[in-house]
Amino acid sequence: MSGSGAKAVVVTYPDEFARDEILGLAKAGGYDVKEVVTQKDLGRSEYGVGSGKAQELEGLVADTESDTIIIDESMTSSQANNLSRLTHARVIDRERLILNIFAKRAATTEAKLQVQLAELRYELPRAREAVRNSLRGEQAGFSGMGEYAVDVKFRALKRQMGFIKDRLEKTKTVRGLHASERRKLGVPFVSLAGYTSSGKTTLFNRLTAESKDVSPDLFTTLSTTTRMVAFPNFRRKILLSDTVGFISRLPTYLVESFRSTLDELRHTDLVLLMIDVSEPPESIGIKLRSCRETLSELDVEPSKLLVVLNKVDLLDVRARSKIELDPLFKDYSTVKISAVRGDGMHQLRTKIMERTDPRGLARRPGLTTPK
Ligand SMILES: Nc1nc2c(ncn2[C@@H]2O[C@H](COP(=O)(O)OP(=O)(O)OP(=O)(O)O)[C@@H](O)[C@H]2O)c(=O)[nH]1
Ligand SMILES: [Mg+2]
Numbered sequence: 001m002s003g004s005g006a007k008a009v010v011v012t013y014p015d016e017f018a019r020d021e022i023l024g025l026a027k028a029g030g031y032d033v034k035e036v037v038t039q040k041d042l043g044r045s046e047y048g049v050g051s052g053k054a055q056e057l058e059g060l061v062a063d064t065e066s067d068t069i070i071i072d073e074s075m076t077s078s079q080a081n082n083l084s085r086l087t088h089a090r091v092i093d094r095e096r097l098i099l100n101i102f103a104k105r106a107a108t109t110e111a112k113l114q115v116q117l118a119e120l121r122y123e124l125p126r127a128r129e130a131v132r133n134s135l136r137g138e139q140a141g142f143s144g145m146g147e148y149a150v151d152v153k154f155r156a157l158k159r160q161m162g163f164i165k166d167r168l169e170k171t172k173t174v175r176g177l178h179a180s181e182r183r184k185l186g187v188p189f190v191s192l193a194g195y196t197s198s199g200k201t202t203l204f205n206r207l208t209a210e211s212k213d214v215s216p217d218l219f220t221t222l223s224t225t226t227r228m229v230a231f232p233n234f235r236r237k238i239l240l241s242d243t244v245g246f247i248s249r250l251p252t253y254l255v256e257s258f259r260s261t262l263d264e265l266r267h268t269d270l271v272l273l274m275i276d277v278s279e280p281p282e283s284i285g286i287k288l289r290s291c292r293e294t295l296s297e298l299d300v301e302p303s304k305l306l307v308v309l310n311k312v313d314l315l316d317v318r319a320r321s322k323i324e325l326d327p328l329f330k331d332y333s334t335v336k337i338s339a340v341r342g343d344g345m346h347q348l349r350t351k352i353m354e355r356t357d358p359r360g361l362a363r364r365p366g367l368t369t370p371k
Helices: 016-028 051-064 077-087 094-105 109-135 147-185 200-208 252-257 259-267 281-297 317-325 345-355
Strands: 007-012 032-038 068-071 090-093 189-194 225-231 236-242 270-276 305-310 334-336
Touching (some): 007 016, 016 032, 016 281, 032 051, 051 077, 068 094, 077 109, 090 094, 094 109, 094 252, 109 252, 109 259, 147 259, 189 281, 200 225, 200 236, 225 345, 252 259, 252 281, 270 281, 270 345, 334 345
Parallel strands (some): 007 032, 007 068, 068 090, 189 236, 189 270, 270 305, 305 334
Antiparallel strands (some): 225 236
16 A cells, blocks of 8 residues: 555654655655654654654644654554554554555566565564564554464465565576576676666666656666667677666665566676765765665675766756765766766766776676677
8 A cells, every 4th residue: 555645744863864865755655745753763662753752743643634654764563553553643664665665666577576575574573573472462563363363474474475485586597597698698788776766767768769767756667677788889789787776774675575686786797886966965975875785785896886977967067077076986986977968978888888898808707708
């Protein structure tokens, strides 16, 4: 249930980045946010927020006639239930919200399976909590369910997970074949990666003449598309792939569930790490760090990165002329572009060609040199 148009009260941390991001997520989830309140510590105590804040929320929910409270942190099922009981509103945490958006956007069979797996991974610790509570005579989490029923539910979740993993493993085998076929072609493989909404698909469309969905909403792309791109001036070709975007505080199990999609990044010769440089420096720093963490969880070597500074059309002339000198980017090779307007495309193509030069790549095992 994405609660399309449902009125919501949001609780987030007292910083602008967190606030903007959760509002973007709430919008992508289809919520109409009526009020935002902040708290330094989230996810603690009986309600996931302080008890004073919980009382305040009860009033806000009533005043704004909201039916949902969105908490920008992970909560246990008893915290969510306690707060829900007090405020008479549905309570969803950050993970649930991201899962709802993913579920709404998943279009391919693989993306749907990945979302189902993530849903089960979300449910499992909560079912475990319900088992513990039912053993103690409390039944928070699955109210009204007896110990036996909870145990059955727990085992059913496990079984379902195994089933979905098997199906995903099969799609992965198909992918594996594709990867080895690609190797035979001897065409370098280049992947787009980066924070959600950084402009990956916009650049993909420009380079491939595709028309994949582009939008300011978060998580527009959930599956991977790969296309052959010719660089006539260089008389060479590459395979370019566009994939799901990253977000900060992305739970590991979500990355895990999307592993077969994101695994492409590991087999790639070059990763174009897209950064939206039109944002405030603090946001750029947080997003860059968060992308690096996710990429290292996926075992992508830093030496494979080319940082693409996108949306320079939104900077004034002065900022545009020296953005790449920002200390944030000192450890990276960079190129600045506007995927929308087309600025910097020649420099980008040249860098891609340099970094995927078959003479350089041929020294690496597993890639044959094209004629
Ligand atoms: N001004 C400006 N806007 C851009 C540029 N590149 C992309 N955008 C806009 O940024 C928004 C996000 O673009 P997408 O290409 O969908 O971003 P993405 O990285 O694929 O996002 P996800 O699929 O959600 O991960 C869209 O509204 C684009 O029009 C650019 O160079 N300049
Ligand atoms: Mg996209």
